[in-house]
Amino acid sequence: MIPELGHFSLIVALMLALLQGVLPIWGAARGNAVLMGLARPVAAGQFVFVAIAFCALAYAFLTSDFSVLYVAQNSNSHLPAHYRFAALWGGHEGSILLWTFLLTIWTIAVGQFSKHLPQEMVARVIGVMGLISVGFLLFMLFASNPFERLLPAPGDGRDLNPLLQDPGMVIHPPMLYMGYVGFSVAFAFAVSALLGGHLDATWARWSRPWTTVAWVFLTLGIALGSGWAYYEMGWGGWWFWDPVENASFMPWLAGTALIHSLAVTEKRAAFKSWTVLLAIGAFSLSLLGTFLVRSGVLTSVHAFTTDPRRGLFILVFLVVVIGASLFLYAWRAPRIGLGGKFEVVSRESFLLANNVLLSAAAATVFLGTLYPLFVQALTGGQSKLSVGEPYFEAVFLPLMVPMVVLMGLGPIARWKQVSLLDLLKRVRWAAVVSFVLAAVLPFLLGKWTPLIALGLFLAFWTMSTVLVDLRKRMLRDGGVKGQSPSYYGMQLAHFGIAVFIIGVTLVKGYETERDVRMAPGETTVAGGYTFRFDGVRDIEGPNYRGVQGRVIASKDDKTVAQLYPEKRVYNASGMPMTEASIDTGLFRDLYVSLGEPIPDSNGAWAVRVYHKPFVDWIWAGCVLMALGGILALSDRRYRIHAKRKLAGGPASDDVVRKKQPARAVADRRSKTA
Amino acid sequence: MTPRQKKMTLFISVAVAAAGLVAWLVVSALNKDGGINFSYTPSDVYGNKAPQRTSFRVGGLVVANSVKRDKDGLTVRFELTDTVRNMPVVFTGILPDLFKEGKGAVVQGKLEADGTFHANEVLAKHDENYQAPEVKQALEQAKTAPAVKVGPVVTAAPAPAKL
Numbered sequence: 096m097i098p099e100l101g102h103f104s105l106i107v108a109l110m111l112a113l114l115q116g117v118l119p120i121w122g123a124a125r126g127n128a129v130l131m132g133l134a135r136p137v138a139a140g141q142f143v144f145v146a147i148a149f150c151a152l153a154y155a156f157l158t159s160d161f162s163v164l165y166v167a168q169n170s171n172s173h174l175p176a177h178y179r180f181a182a183l184w185g186g187h188e189g190s191i192l193l194w195t196f197l198l199t200i201w202t203i204a205v206g207q208f209s210k211h212l213p214q215e216m217v218a219r220v221i222g223v224m225g226l227i228s229v230g231f232l233l234f235m236l237f238a239s240n241p242f243e244r245l246l247p248a249p250g251d252g253r254d255l256n257p258l259l260q261d262p263g264m265v266i267h268p269p270m271l272y273m274g275y276v277g278f279s280v281a282f283a284f285a286v287s288a289l290l291g292g293h294l295d296a297t298w299a300r301w302s303r304p305w306t307t308v309a310w311v312f313l314t315l316g317i318a319l320g321s322g323w324a325y326y327e328m329g330w331g332g333w334w335f336w337d338p339v340e341n342a343s344f345m346p347w348l349a350g351t352a353l354i355h356s357l358a359v360t361e362k363r364a365a366f367k368s369w370t371v372l373l374a375i376g377a378f379s380l381s382l383l384g385t386f387l388v389r390s391g392v393l394t395s396v397h398a399f400t401t402d403p404r405r406g407l408f409i410l411v412f413l414v415v416v417i418g419a420s421l422f423l424y425a426w427r428a429p430r431i432g433l434g435g436k437f438e439v440v441s442r443e444s445f446l447l448a449n450n451v452l453l454s455a456a457a458a459t460v461f462l463g464t465l466y467p468l469f470v471q472a473l474t475g476g477q478s479k480l481s482v483g484e485p486y487f488e489a490v491f492l493p494l495m496v497p498m499v500v501l502m503g504l505g506p507i508a509r510w511k512q513v514s515l516l517d518l519l520k521r522v523r524w525a526a527v528v529s530f531v532l533a534a535v536l537p538f539l540l541g542k543w544t545p546l547i548a549l550g551l552f553l554a555f556w557t558m559s560t561v562l563v564d565l566r567k568r569m570l571r572d573g574g575v576k577g578q579s580p581s582y583y584g585m586q587l588a589h590f591g592i593a594v595f596i597i598g599v600t601l602v603k604g605y606e607t608e609r610d611v612r613m614a615p616g617e618t619t620v621a622g623g624y625t626f627r628f629d630g631v632r633d634i635e636g637p638n639y640r641g642v643q644g645r646v647i648a649s650k651d652d653k654t655v656a657q658l659y660p661e662k663r664v665y666n667a668s669g670m671p672m673t674e675a676s677i678d679t680g681l682f683r684d685l686y687v688s689l690g691e692p693i694p695d696s697n698g699a700w701a702v703r704v705y706h707k708p709f710v711d712w713i714w715a716g717c718v719l720m721a722l723g724g725i726l727a728l729s730d731r732r733y734r735i736h737a738k739r740k741l742a743g744g745p746a747s748d749d750v751v752r753k754k755q756p757a758r759a760v761a762d763r764r765s766k767t768a
Numbered sequence: 769m770t771p772r773q774k775k776m777t778l779f780i781s782v783a784v785a786a787a788g789l790v791a792w793l794v795v796s797a798l799n800k801d802g803g804i805n806f807s808y809t810p811s812d813v814y815g816n817k818a819p820q821r822t823s824f825r826v827g828g829l830v831v832a833n834s835v836k837r838d839k840d841g842l843t844v845r846f847e848l849t850d851t852v853r854n855m856p857v858v859f860t861g862i863l864p865d866l867f868k869e870g871k872g873a874v875v876q877g878k879l880e881a882d883g884t885f886h887a888n889e890v891l892a893k894h895d896e897n898y899q900a901p902e903v904k905q906a907l908e909q910a911k912t913a914p915a916v917k918v919g920p921v922v923t924a925a926p927a928p929a930k931l
Contacts, residue, residue: 329865439778451783455790462794466804479807479902481825483876486804489797494790610861612841671865690862693841701841701862 098163101151102242108144108195109232111137115202115225119218120290131218135206138221141228142199149183149196152241156183162248165189165241171254171667173638181265182255187405188241190268194385195231197269197276198224205280205305212301219287220280227279230412238408254638254667263323271316271343275381277309278350282378285371286420289427299361299370304733306357306374310350311724317343318717329673329688331608331705333713336487341464342384348457349377352450359446363510365437368428369450375424379417380457386413387464438512445505452498459490499553499596502589503560507567525563529555540605550600557593561586581730588723595716601709610690614699622706624685625649630698631662631689639663639672644700646687648678658687660702675703683708805876809906810848810855813879826855826885827874827902835869848875848885850906859887866892872903 115137122130152165156179161167169185183189202224209217235241258264284302288294320343325333334340353373359366386409437443463482470480503525508518533552537543565586568578607622615630629645641663648656656678663672675688683706690701798804807825808818818824828848835846842861846869847854857875867873867890877887 330862439775451786455786459790459794459797466798479827481805481807482798483802483805485800485802486797489800489803490793493793610842673865694837696841699841703862 097151097154098160098242098244101148101155102240104144104147104151105232105236105242108141108148108199109229109236111141111144112225112228112232115141116222116229117225118222119225120222123215123218123222123290126215128214131214134218134221138199138202138206138225141225142203145192145196145199148242149192152189152192153180153183155242156180159252160248161250161252162244162246163241164243164245167245167249167252169255170252171638172251173666174252174255174260175637177265178255178260181259184268184272185255185259185264188235188239188243190272190385190388191231191235191239192241193269194272194276195228195235197272198228198231198279201276201280202228205283209301215291216287216301219290220283223283223286224279227283227416230416234405234408234412238405251667254665257639257663257665257668257670257672258327261323261327263319263327267316267319267323270312270319272385274309274311274313274316274343274350275346275385277305277312278346278374278378278381280305281309281350281353281374282420285374286423289371289420289423292427292430294360294367294371296361296364299357300733302374303354303357303361304728306350306354307724307728310347310354311721311728313343313347313350314717314721314724317347318714318721321717322714325710326675326677329675330703331675331686331688331707333602333710336463336484338464339384339388341460341487342387345457345460345464346377346380346384348453348460349373349380352453352457353377355446355449355453359443363437363443365443366447366450368424371424371428373450373454375417375420376454376457379413379420380461382413382416437510440508440515440518441512442505442508442510445501445508448501449498449505452494452501456491456494456498459494460487463487463490496549496553499557499592502592503556506585506589507560507564521567522560522563525556525559529559537604540601542604544604547600547604550596550604554593554596554600557589557596561590561593579730579732581727581732584723584725584727584730586723587726588720591716591719591721591723593716594712594719598709598712598714598716602707602713605708606710607706609704611702611704612693612699613702614697617699619702619704621704622683622708623650624655624706626685626687626704628700628702631700634661636663638667639665641672642689644687644689644702646676646702646704648685648687656685658685660687660689662689662691679711681711684710802876807874807902809850809909810853811850811906811910813855813885814853814883818879820879823876823878823888825874825876825902826857827872827906828855829903829907830867830869830871830873832869848873850910852910855885856883857885857887857890859890861890863890864892868892874902 115134118130118137119134122128122133152163154160155163155166156170157176159166159170159172159179161170165186165188166182169189170179170182174182184193202221205220205224206217209220281302284298284305288298317340320340321333324335324340325331353370353376356366356370356373360370463486466482467480504518504522507521529552532555533548536551537547540547568582569575572578605622609619609621611619613619613628615628618625618627620626625648627647627649629647631642631644634641634643641661643659643661646658646660647654648658658676658678660676661674663674664670665672673688673690675686677687678685686703686705686707688703690703693699693701801822805823805825806819807827810826810828812818813826818826826848828850831847831849831854834854835844837844843858844860844863845856845858847856849855857877859875859877871892874891875885875887876889876891877885880886
């Protein structure tokens with residue numbers, strides 16, 4: 096009964112989404128306030144019904160109602176309750192429901208926090224989000240119904256994939272989806288601007304916080320996924336250039352470009368058309384990512400279902416969304432105009448270069464990810480191939496090196512025009528110090544390679560240019576209070592990149608990975624630590640059985656850590672699972688996982704023993720980037736524009752600052768990020 | 769040229785140069801060893817269809833009772849089959865969790881002169897009911913191929929019961 100209620104709610108939600116997608120946009124076109132006024136209440140109604148559907152499915156999971164096919168496929172009566180709940184998004188159908196649920200939440204949030212926006216704008220934005228929702232609800236109802244019954248009901252479910260039975264997996268997909276769905280707001284704003292034919296700095300200021308929120312979620316979501324892969328896959332990698340990782344990385348790259356392009360549009364009213372195009376691109380890539388992940392189109396560790404039935408719907412949906420928005424763009428973009436002028440050397444041109452490099456990076460990742468599909472389509476499925484890590488590393492590094500170098504210069508450069516000589520003079524010490532440190536430090540760490548030196552240089556360069564700029568601004572504007580939160584947010588995020596680079600460089604440069612055969616009592620050395628294997632004992636979990644090994648890590652005869660790696664076999668699925676045991680530290684991780692027992696030996700196992708220096712800095716860097724985004728969001732200017740008129744251009748900020756010192760902090764737009 | 773035209777020319781030429789550079793980057797990266805991995809079936813490998821010097825992928829089923837371990841505990845030898853031909857594989861390292869006799873696996877590496885495939889990577893996919901496309905392709909091609917059976921014939925493991 097409850098599942099039918101959920102199913103029925105989805106149908107009602109579809110009706111409401113149709114109303115939400117059509118009436119407000121129509122109203123905005125005709126200037127009808129009543130129709131436009133429908134946007135918020137209808138969106139709220141849609142939210143309620145999608146929420147009912149979501150709760151109905153959650154209820155089916157929590158009560159282990161295996162007469163629901165999706166529950167039977169992804170849950171088991173012995174699964175702990177929190178994983179039963181998280182199993183809701185463990186498969187394709189539930190993921191799409193989660194996506195739609197988050198979309199309605201974002202829509203409500205837009206309605207709530209945009210009370211000061213012109214009514215047509217809000218009506219169009221909510222309308223566009225309604226149309227997106229229509230697509231997803233149709234998809235669920237016709238090709239991917241999570242409430243489909245399975246009669247007669249099986250005695251027990253097939254269980255959630257053991258890899259997903261992990262706290263990281265409980266929050267990773269919602270985070271990632273919050274990011275994906277969040278870009279729908281930026282997309283809706285862009286489409287609304289195209290529909291209204293009106294795009295200016297104020298528009299950019301409205302879109303910025305939403306884009307940043309989405310970006311923060313996506314950043315954290317990707318970091319969580321990477322961290323999960325690191326400890327859950329059992330072999331210590333943190334990024335595989337797997338199609339699904341790429342699927343989340345492409346919108347991130349486009350979204351990062353969008354954030355920077357929006358900054359230029361807000362401050363200088365430049366890059367307008369480009370910003371709109373990026374907003375369309377970021378969301379299209381999010382859609383592509385959503386569908387690539389669970390549709391099984393690509394060979395990937397995440398592709399649990401291989402159901403080509405959905406392929407057509409997805410393809411049509413993507414074509415409609417991308418095609419319609421690009422058509423609208425081609426038709427209306429000339430009206431928006433290109434925006435303000437700037438010189439060849441200026442902050443604008445640095446940001447332009449940043450955008451070009453990020454977009455190129457996204458394009459190369461896109462190509463590498465979808466190339467196998469193209470080739471397969473062209474050869475009629477005859478030729479199976481995959482694009483491997485060497486490709487991605489070879490294209491990505493050359494694009495990111497200039498990007499990081501320019502990232503140091505961008506915030507220091509002035510808008511409109513800057514003297515190159517002046518700029519170089521200001522960073523000369525930063526350049527010299529980072530160069531010397533990067534050249535010397537690898538010797539002290541025990542191994543010098545060009546790549547390590549390059550990585551360290553980029554990290555130190557980023558850090559020192561951040562400091563140079565901070566110092567200059569503090570001296571000029573008197574202390575910490577002279578700058579806006581969004582400026583500090585930007586610098587914090589850039590600092591996060593430096594931390595990330597240090598992590599990547601040092602772990603790639605100095606890690607020790609040893610796969611060894613170890614009998615109980617035997618020791619092995621990795622990265623200066625001695626690991627003693629003490630054998631294994633049997634263990635039993637709620638829905639699995641297995642063995643747990645004990646490994647003692649010591650340094651200079653002092654015990655540093657006791658590690659308990661496990662090898663589990665899940666009862667329902669019979670799937671084996673390696674649970675690594677990790678001793679986390681600020682400067683290094685000790686990572687041990689069990690391979691397999693060695694036959695005809697007295698309890699010996701193949702064991703992975705890894706020493707991973709600075710690996711956690713990779714995720715710490717991502718967290719700093721996200722914190723930077725949050726800090727930028729706290730900027731008052733995103734909330735005080737209520738009284739400003741639509742026509743408020745980007746100019747005259749410095750004048751405003753001089754005349755109104757009280758508002759100076761929040762208004763220093765021309766100087767900050 | 770007016771200053772504006774000059775600037776436009778500069779931007780356009782930079783853009784063209786950048787696009788060219790990226791294209792070159794992509795092409796050279798794809799040509800790297802391991803950049804593009806074509807996948808073959810064991811029959812392809814012995815039918816001289818697979819490359820000689822570069823690494824490639826082979827999909828198939830792990831032959832029952834073929835997995836042997838050397839004394840060091842880490843070197844594993846097994847055979848991969850598309851039910852027509854068997855291909856001996858040697859791999860040093862820890863096998864993935866889902867690697868099992870009778871189940872599908874994908875190996876990446878090079879074919880050595882002795883006819884043994886030296887794998888530097890062994891992949892087994894993450895779901896008991898999921899079969900990697902490479903494995904599927906190998907089995908499907910074998911079905912349509914003429915029945916020239918050289919190696920020992922192995923029956924594929926029965927498909928796990930679906931709900």
